[in-house]
Amino acid sequence: MTSTTSGAAYTARHLSVLEGLEAVRKRPGMYIGSTDSRGLMHCLWEIIDNSVDEALAGHCDRIEIVLHADGSVEVSDNGRGIPVDIEPKTGLTGVEVVFTKLHAGGKFGGGSYAASGGLHGVGASVVNALSARLDVDVTRNGKVHRMCFRRGEPGTFDDKGQGRKPDSRFSPFVDGSILAVAAKAKRGLTGTRVRYWADEQIFIAGAKFSYQELADRARQTSFLVPGLTIVVNDLRERPAPLDGEPEKPREEVFFHEGGIAEFADFLAIDPPLTDVWRLQGSGNFTETVPVLDDKGHMVSKETSRVADVDIAVRWGTGYDTTVKSYVNIIATPKGGTHLAGFEQSLLKTLRKNVEANSRKLKAGNDKLDKDDVLAGLTAVVTVRLAEPQFEGQTKEVLGTSAVRSIVSKVVETELNAILTSSKRQEKQQASQLLDKVVAEMKSRISARMHKETQRRKTALESSSLPAKLYDCRKSDLRTSELFIVEGDSAMGTAKAARNSEHQALLPIRGKILNVQKASVGDMLSNTECAAIIQVIGAGSGRSFDIDASRYGKVVIMTDADVDGAHIRTLLLTLFFRYMRPLVDAGNVYAAVPPLHRIEIINSGSKPNEVVYTYSEAELHALVKKLNRSNRRYKEPIQRYKGLGEMDADQLAETTMDPRARTLRRVQIADAAAAEKTFELLMGSDVAPRKEFIVTGADDLDRERIDA
Incomplete structure (x- = not known):
C-alpha cells in the first residue's frame, strides 16, 4: 500500500477503495503509456476530455486550464457537474465513484453521452490514483461540493491556512465518505473543477507539463467543437530572458466558430x-x-x-x-x-x-x-x-x-x-x-525510370544526361559541385576557370519557368527545369531522395545585377518547391561575383594590388579610403556587367576557387515564413506583390539597374 494511513486507522474499507487503483499505480504504463512527460500530459488530457464531453453534449461552453506555480494543474468547466447523489449499487456519491472506481462513469450505455472521448471509465480514476493529491469541486443545486483524495484514497487534508499542498496532513475516511459542502453558489450555476498534483513517486524527475502541447491541443479542440471557449493560463515561473525582465504569465483564449x-x-x-x-x-x-x-x-x-x-x-x-x-x-x-x-x-x-x-x-x-x-x-x-x-x-x-x-x-x-x-x-x-x-x-x-541514370556514368557508357552538361570526373559527394550558370556566354570563361576534377557546369538560358505559378506538368515539360532535375538525379517533389543526389553542392552562379537576382530567385523557387530537402540540408549555395575590379598602383617594383568590391557603397568607401591615404589606382575602374566579362583567372579567384571565393549558403530558418515569401514574390496573386514593390521603391539602389 502506498497510503500513509496509520495501522490503527487502516481498515478493510481501504482495501475495497484501493484494490483497483493499486493496479494502476503498479502498472501505470498500461493506462497512460509512460511515466515521463508524455504520460503526464496524457493524465491532463483525460481530465480535459471529461470537460470537453460536456461541451459535446451541449452542456458546457467554457473550459479553463491553469498550470499552477506549485506544479499542480487545474481544469474547470461550466458543465452540469459530476452527480453528487448516492449511486445505489456502491452506496457512494457519484463523485467518489468517478474518481475511485475503474470502469465507472456516465459514458456507458449511451444514456448521458451520445458520443464522447471518454468511454473506458478509467480516465479520472487513473489520474486520481497517480496523483499525490486531487481535489474536486462540484457546483450543483446552489452548493459547492468538495472531496479530496491522496493517491486515490478519499479523506481530508489539514492545510492550516497556508494554501493547498500535497504534503499537508491527511486523514482518510474510516466509517464512510463525506462529500463536504465547501461554499454556497449562485442559483443555476453548475460546473466541475479538478485540481491535482502528479505523484513524484510515479513520474520521473524530468516529467513536466508542456505549455506548447497544451495550447496546441486547446486550439485543436476549439476547432473541433465550434462555440467552445478554452482558456489556457500558465502561472509557472520561467527563466528570465537576457535583458533580465521577468516573464509575465502566459494566457491564451481559443474560440473558433468555423x-x-x-x-x-x-x-x-x-x-x-x-x-x-x-x-x-x-x-x-x-x-x-x-x-x-x-x-x-x-x-x-x-x-x-x-x-x-x-x-x-x-x-x-x-x-x-x-x-x-x-x-x-x-x-x-x-x-x-x-x-x-x-x-x-x-x-x-x-x-x-x-x-x-x-x-x-x-x-x-x-x-x-x-x-x-x-x-x-x-x-x-x-x-x-x-x-x-x-x-x-x-x-x-x-x-x-x-x-x-x-x-x-x-x-x-x-x-x-x-x-x-x-x-x-x-x-x-x-x-x-x-x-x-x-x-x-x-x-x-x-x-523511377531515371533511377538508373542517377548513377554517374563513365565516358564509355551511354548517358541520357543533357548534352550541355559539362560533368566532373570525380563522384565524391564531399567535394563534387554543380554550378548552374546564367547564359552560354559565361560558359567559355567558366569552363576555363573550373576544376574539372570536381566541378560540373550546367548552363541555362535566361529566366526559367516560374514554378510557383506553373503546374507540376508544366514544370516537368520545361526544358531548363527538367534538365536541372535530371542532372541532380534525385527526383522531384515527394519522390525526391537527397541520398541519390549526384553532387554535394549546387551553386547558383548568376550575374551581379537585377536580372541575375531575378534568375537566382526563379532557381531558388524551383529548389524550394520541388527539391526542398536539398535546401534544408544546406546543399544549395549562391555564388557572389564581384561588381568592380580595382587595381591599386604600388610604387617601385612591388606588383600592383587587385581588390574586388561587391556593391556601389563598398566601391565608394574604398575609393574614399584610397584618396585619403594618397594611394593611386588605375582608371577607369573596371565594372563587370556579367560573368562573361571576367577572365578565367578572375572568375576562378572570385567565384569558383574554394580557397578564395565567397559563397552564400541558402538556409530556411522558418519554412512557413519562406513559403509566404515565395508566394508573395512569385505567386499568382499580383496585388500583394504590387504593394510590396511600391512600398519598397524608395529603398531601391538605382545604380544596380543597367539602363
Missing part, C-alpha cells in the same frame, strides 16, 4: 488549389456488446449504432501532406479504421475519375498511387459514435471495424459528387485537382 473547415485552412501551408470541401454523412451498424442482465449476469447483446462522418479536405499547390484524424474529438495520431476508409476511398474515387478522363488528362494506362493522391492534401477526418473501440487506453488507434466501410462510402459519394459537378467553380477546381494528381503520377514514374 469548425473543421477553418481547421483545415489553419493547417494548410501552401497556396490553395481547391476550396475546403466538406464531406459529410452517416451510417448505421450493429455490434455485439456485453451487458448485465436483471440477474447480474454478463450476456451478449446486438446493439445498433450510428456513426456520423464529417471530413474537410483541401488540396494545395505543394506536395506535403497533412492529415489529422479524430474520434469524438479525441486525436488518433496513429490512425485506425476511419483513416484507412478515408484513404482507401480517396484513391478509389480519384482513380475512377482519372480513368473516365484518361484521354483528356493524357494519363495513359498508368494507375494512381496513394502518394499521388495525398500530395498537397490537407484533411481533417472526424467521426462521432457511441462507445468506439480503441486499441488501448491511450486511444491512438480506432479499432471499430464497421467505421471503415461507413467512412469509405461517405467519401466516395460526396467527393464523386464534387468531381462530377456541373457548377462552374467546382468543375474548374476538379479539373485542376485531376491535373495535379496525374502530374504527380507522371513525376513518380519518371523518377
Whole structure:
C-alpha cells in the first residue's frame, strides 16, 4: 500500500477503495503509456476530455486550464457537474465513484453521452490514483461540493491556512465518505473543477507539463467543437530572458466558430488549389456488446449504432501532406479504421475519375498511387459514435471495424459528387485537382525510370544526361559541385576557370519557368527545369531522395545585377518547391561575383594590388579610403556587367576557387515564413506583390539597374 494511513486507522474499507487503483499505480504504463512527460500530459488530457464531453453534449461552453506555480494543474468547466447523489449499487456519491472506481462513469450505455472521448471509465480514476493529491469541486443545486483524495484514497487534508499542498496532513475516511459542502453558489450555476498534483513517486524527475502541447491541443479542440471557449493560463515561473525582465504569465483564449473547415485552412501551408470541401454523412451498424442482465449476469447483446462522418479536405499547390484524424474529438495520431476508409476511398474515387478522363488528362494506362493522391492534401477526418473501440487506453488507434466501410462510402459519394459537378467553380477546381494528381503520377514514374541514370556514368557508357552538361570526373559527394550558370556566354570563361576534377557546369538560358505559378506538368515539360532535375538525379517533389543526389553542392552562379537576382530567385523557387530537402540540408549555395575590379598602383617594383568590391557603397568607401591615404589606382575602374566579362583567372579567384571565393549558403530558418515569401514574390496573386514593390521603391539602389 502506498497510503500513509496509520495501522490503527487502516481498515478493510481501504482495501475495497484501493484494490483497483493499486493496479494502476503498479502498472501505470498500461493506462497512460509512460511515466515521463508524455504520460503526464496524457493524465491532463483525460481530465480535459471529461470537460470537453460536456461541451459535446451541449452542456458546457467554457473550459479553463491553469498550470499552477506549485506544479499542480487545474481544469474547470461550466458543465452540469459530476452527480453528487448516492449511486445505489456502491452506496457512494457519484463523485467518489468517478474518481475511485475503474470502469465507472456516465459514458456507458449511451444514456448521458451520445458520443464522447471518454468511454473506458478509467480516465479520472487513473489520474486520481497517480496523483499525490486531487481535489474536486462540484457546483450543483446552489452548493459547492468538495472531496479530496491522496493517491486515490478519499479523506481530508489539514492545510492550516497556508494554501493547498500535497504534503499537508491527511486523514482518510474510516466509517464512510463525506462529500463536504465547501461554499454556497449562485442559483443555476453548475460546473466541475479538478485540481491535482502528479505523484513524484510515479513520474520521473524530468516529467513536466508542456505549455506548447497544451495550447496546441486547446486550439485543436476549439476547432473541433465550434462555440467552445478554452482558456489556457500558465502561472509557472520561467527563466528570465537576457535583458533580465521577468516573464509575465502566459494566457491564451481559443474560440473558433468555423469548425473543421477553418481547421483545415489553419493547417494548410501552401497556396490553395481547391476550396475546403466538406464531406459529410452517416451510417448505421450493429455490434455485439456485453451487458448485465436483471440477474447480474454478463450476456451478449446486438446493439445498433450510428456513426456520423464529417471530413474537410483541401488540396494545395505543394506536395506535403497533412492529415489529422479524430474520434469524438479525441486525436488518433496513429490512425485506425476511419483513416484507412478515408484513404482507401480517396484513391478509389480519384482513380475512377482519372480513368473516365484518361484521354483528356493524357494519363495513359498508368494507375494512381496513394502518394499521388495525398500530395498537397490537407484533411481533417472526424467521426462521432457511441462507445468506439480503441486499441488501448491511450486511444491512438480506432479499432471499430464497421467505421471503415461507413467512412469509405461517405467519401466516395460526396467527393464523386464534387468531381462530377456541373457548377462552374467546382468543375474548374476538379479539373485542376485531376491535373495535379496525374502530374504527380507522371513525376513518380519518371523518377523511377531515371533511377538508373542517377548513377554517374563513365565516358564509355551511354548517358541520357543533357548534352550541355559539362560533368566532373570525380563522384565524391564531399567535394563534387554543380554550378548552374546564367547564359552560354559565361560558359567559355567558366569552363576555363573550373576544376574539372570536381566541378560540373550546367548552363541555362535566361529566366526559367516560374514554378510557383506553373503546374507540376508544366514544370516537368520545361526544358531548363527538367534538365536541372535530371542532372541532380534525385527526383522531384515527394519522390525526391537527397541520398541519390549526384553532387554535394549546387551553386547558383548568376550575374551581379537585377536580372541575375531575378534568375537566382526563379532557381531558388524551383529548389524550394520541388527539391526542398536539398535546401534544408544546406546543399544549395549562391555564388557572389564581384561588381568592380580595382587595381591599386604600388610604387617601385612591388606588383600592383587587385581588390574586388561587391556593391556601389563598398566601391565608394574604398575609393574614399584610397584618396585619403594618397594611394593611386588605375582608371577607369573596371565594372563587370556579367560573368562573361571576367577572365578565367578572375572568375576562378572570385567565384569558383574554394580557397578564395565567397559563397552564400541558402538556409530556411522558418519554412512557413519562406513559403509566404515565395508566394508573395512569385505567386499568382499580383496585388500583394504590387504593394510590396511600391512600398519598397524608395529603398531601391538605382545604380544596380543597367539602363
